[in-house]
Amino acid sequence: MSNSELNKKEDSFKVVQQRFEEYLQKKGCRKTPERLEILKLVYAQKQLFCLDFLYLELEKKYRVSRATVYNTLSLLLECNLVKKHILGSDGKVQYEKAYKNNKHYIICTACGTAKEFRNEYLKKYLPSMTFRGFTSQHHSVYIYGVCGKCAKKQ
Amino acid sequence: MSNSELNKKEDSFKVVQQRFEEYLQKKGCRKTPERLEILKLVYAQKQLFCLDFLYLELEKKYRVSRATVYNTLSLLLECNLVKKHILGSDGKVQYEKAYKNNKHYIICTACGTAKEFRNEYLKKYLPSMTFRGFTSQHHSVYIYGVCGKCAKKQ
DNA sequence: TTTACTGCAAATATTTTGCAATATC
DNA sequence: GATATTGCAAAATATTTGCAGTAAA
Numbered sequence: 001m002s003n004s005e006l007n008k009k010e011d012s013f014k015v016v017q018q019r020f021e022e023y024l025q026k027k028g029c030r031k032t033p034e035r036l037e038i039l040k041l042v043y044a045q046k047q048l049f050c051l052d053f054l055y056l057e058l059e060k061k062y063r064v065s066r067a068t069v070y071n072t073l074s075l076l077l078e079c080n081l082v083k084k085h086i087l088g089s090d091g092k093v094q095y096e097k098a099y100k101n102n103k104h105y106i107i108c109t110a111c112g113t114a115k116e117f118r119n120e121y122l123k124k125y126l127p128s129m130t131f132r133g134f135t136s137q138h139h140s141v142y143i144y145g146v147c148g149k150c151a152k153k154q
Numbered sequence: 155m156s157n158s159e160l161n162k163k164e165d166s167f168k169v170v171q172q173r174f175e176e177y178l179q180k181k182g183c184r185k186t187p188e189r190l191e192i193l194k195l196v197y198a199q200k201q202l203f204c205l206d207f208l209y210l211e212l213e214k215k216y217r218v219s220r221a222t223v224y225n226t227l228s229l230l231l232e233c234n235l236v237k238k239h240i241l242g243s244d245g246k247v248q249y250e251k252a253y254k255n256n257k258h259y260i261i262c263t264a265c266g267t268a269k270e271f272r273n274e275y276l277k278k279y280l281p282s283m284t285f286r287g288f289t290s291q292h293h294s295v296y297i298y299g300v301c302g303k304c305a306k307k308q
Numbered sequence: 309t310t311t312a313c314t315g316c317a318a319a320t321a322t323t324t325t326g327c328a329a330t331a332t333c
Numbered sequence: 334g335a336t337a338t339t340g341c342a343a344a345a346t347a348t349t350t351g352c353a354g355t356a357a358a
Contacts, residue, residue, distance in 0.1 A: 030312055030357050051347090065315045070348065077245065080263050080298060084240045086247060089231040091238060091323085093347090098298065106288050109234050117285065126297060131271065133302025134260050142294045143280060144234060144252065148287025184332050184337055205322090219340045224323060245348090247322090 013043055016081060016099050023079035034064055038072040042082060048094040048114060080137045087142065088112025102126065104141040110150035167197055170235060170253050177233035188218055192226040196236060202248040202268065234291045241296065242266025256280065258295040264304035 020039055024031055041054055051069055058064045073095060076082035083098045087105065090112040096103070104122055105114045119141075126139045155163075174193055178185055195208055205223055212218045227249060230236035237252045241259065244266040250257070258276055259268045273295075280293045 028312085032313065032357075034314075063315075066347095067316080067349075068314065071313085074245070078263060080300070083298070084245060086238045086240050089228065091228070091231070093240065106285055106290065108288070109232060109291075119283075126295070129273075129297065131260055131297075133305070134262070134299055135305060136260065136297045136299035137263075138299075139295065139297045141280070141296075143283065143285075143290045144237065144292050144294075145288055145290035146234070151287070151289060182337085186332075186338065188339075217340075220322095221324075221341080222339065225338085 012100060013040075016043060016097075019079060019099070020076070020081055023075070027075075029075065034062070034068050035072050035075070037062060037064075038069060039076065039081070042073075042076065042095070043097050043099075045097065048085070048087075048096050050092060050094055054095075083138070083140060085140075087114045098138045100138070102139050104143075106143045106145065106147075108147035108150055109144050110146050113147060115147075166254060167194075170197060170251075173233060173253070174230065174235055178229070181229075183229065188216070188222050189226050189229070191216060191218075192223060193230065193235070196227075196230065196249070197251050197253075199251065202239065202241075202250050204246065204248055208249075237292070237294060239294070241268045252292045254292075256293050258297075260297045260299065260301075262301035262304055263298050264300050267301060269301075 017036070017039065020035070021031055023029075024035070037058060038054065041057060051066075051073060054073075055064070055066050055069045058069070073082060073084075077084055081098050083096050083101075085094050085096070086092065087094060087107050088111070089109045092112075094114075102123055104117050104119050106117055107114045122141060126141070127136065129136065171190070171193065174189075175185055177183075178189070191212060192208065195211060205220075205227060208227075209218070209220050209223045212223070227236060227238075231238055235252050237250050237255075239248050239250070240246065241248060241261050242263060242265070256277060258271050258273050260271055261268045276295060280295070281290065283290065
């Protein structure tokens with residue numbers, strides 16, 4: 001990654017952190033090291049992840065409980081910094097960062113695989129849509145179907 | 155609803171029922187009255203619903219267990235006849251029919267409300283997209299943000 | 309100094325599984 | 334007739350809550 005790209009990423013995280021801290025303040029919640037560490041770890045992920053992945057990663061370095069991870073993910077969900085999904089037919093809950101993360105997925109409902117696809121048009125068109133009174137912040141597009149591998153098996 | 159609309163709806167359900175029955179056969183599963191009743195009830199819903207809503211509705215007329223509802227919803231998920239979601243910040247699981255039900259939602263992450271919006275362009279564009287080996291069957295679009303009501307409260 | 313947050317453990321909620329009876333094929 | 338599915342209850346998972354100690358404001 002180039003220097004300018006790294007700077008961009010750091011700036012972006014500053015915005016994220018600020019939004020979280022403002023939300024906490026507005027809600028009368030405290031800024032704790034646990035909450036910040038969880039936010040950092042969430043934003044270090046490029047893929048979908050489950051709650052226990054976060055917990056197990058955090059556990060390696062800090063003393064932290066699952067209850068705190070649940071609590072923090074709920075806060076992040078409320079202030080639009082995290083998305084929570086159920087994709088595929090396995091029915092498992094997955095999370096991903098939300099800020100500037102407008103993803104488009106194709107999902108095989110047979111094997112549960114979620115694969116990202118890029119589409120510049122959607123990326124521009126969807127954020128440009130307006131709705132009375134509604135301030136949009138990010139979006140997700142899911143196209144469900146059956147992948148090549150599973151189609152062969154059937 | 156006009157006669158022709160009613161016929162259309164019935165025809166559409168025939169296709170759904172046939173797809174389900176074919177899937178059951180392919181998988182070596184049996185066609186049971188419980189499974190058909192659950193499918194019917196799912197397709198009678200115009201909105202998102204939770205599993206327990208189905209169970210409580212079914213219970214009024216039939217002897218059926220939650221385990222069967224879970225089992226059947228999993229089967230319907232696998233054969234792309236049902237979608238499973240987590241929308242909003244309450245983190246609750248919701249379901250909806252999938253066949254010919256390509257919905258677009260705006261979701262307020264503050265109050266958890268999911269509101270459908272119509273967009274003819276997306277409705278046509280998304281199903282027309284092609285991916286190597288992947289057969290797409292239905293889609294969902296979610297635009298997350300904060301609704302007017304919640305923006306005022308903050 | 310006040311009180312929200314923490315970890316831990318217990319409580320709840322959600323989902324899955326084991327089993328004997330039943331119904332589909 | 335063979336066996337997958339059922340309801341029920343018990344087990345396994347996932348999530349939330351109560352509590353006493355700790356730490357942010």
